[in-house]
Amino acid sequence: MGGWSLIFLAIISGVYLQRNDSSVQPASDSEPPSExxxxxxxxxxxxxIPPIGTYVLENKDGKCYIKTTLGAEFIVIEKKRWYFSLDPSRVTATGYCGRSSAVLSLTLPDNSASLxxxxVKDKKVFYVSKLTVKLTTPVCKECANKNYSGVMDHEKLFKTANGQSFNCKSENLFLTSSQLWIKLVPLQMQAFSLSKGQYGKEVECWADFNKRVIPIVIGATVVxxxxxxxxxxxxxxDRRRQGYDRL
Structure with missing residues (x-):
């Protein structure tokens, strides 16, 4: 009888443990992620003012091929203007480096935004030939997600001599589509040729040059x-003091 009692208690304990374990079910891989x-x-x-981040892309040899420091703000047009600043702590920098072309992609988690x-490397200069912008977001809390995208192609943006870096502290505002603008401020970048991963000689943008020179010109003109x-x-x-000579 003592043996049968022990067996009976073991069965009851097992059932109790199984019920407790079944109260927490592991998440299934097929279940979609929650919001x-x-x-x-x-x-x-x-x-x-968008936060500033520095992003580096290296080639297969581990040499720095693209480096850019910028603050980026997305501007959405939906009846009024809405703003979103790129968070450098959440950005993943990817792309590729070639002899005459390279791509740098700055992407937020879940591909919710990208820049x-x-x-393009053309003889002794480099420039940005294409700028692509994407943003997925609801305009309001109750609104569904909406995709915004824009592109500027066949351009020669930020044109600079090889071995030098384009630098602009002034605002660069680009209309990529009727509903999506991108603002870059400040902006410094260099591609294809970087010495020890450091920026080369800075080339000032026209906006900064005008801001610096125009006040000097105006001041000189006033003086x-x-x-x-x-x-x-x-x-x-002096002529009035001399008066007129008598005939």
Missing amino acids: AQVYRPILQPSEA QFTF GILLIALLTYLMVK
Whole structure:
């Protein structure tokens, strides 16, 4: 009887353990991810200064082939303007490097947003020939996800001599489609030829040049006008003192 009692208690304990274990079921691989697991950009109603990130792409030899430092802001047009800044901590930099062409893609998780530069090396210069922008996001909390995309192709953006870097602290705003703009500020980039992974001699963009030179030109012009006015006043005053000669 003692043996049968022990067997009976063991069976009851096993059933109890099985019931407890079945209360937590492992997630099935076939189940779709929940909304909390999917990253989606959140649009903002007002503009902000985008955070700055530095992104590097190396070739097979481990040599730095593309390097860019930038802040990027997506601008969505839906009755009004909505804004989203690229978060460098979430960006994955991918692409490829060739002798005369290269691609750098900056992508957010779940392909929710991406910014792609296509570089071309033409003799002694390099430039961005294609700029591709994509963004997947709802405009409001209750709205469904919407895909926005735009492209600028057959361009010669940020043209710079090989071995030098394009540098622009001013705002670069590009219309890629009727509903999607991209703003890059600041921006520094170099492709194909980087010495020890460092930027080469900086080439100033026209916007920065104008901001720096125009105030100097205006100031010099104002000073010149004031000097002319002062000299004219002194000459007229001197003539009045001399008076007229008698006949």
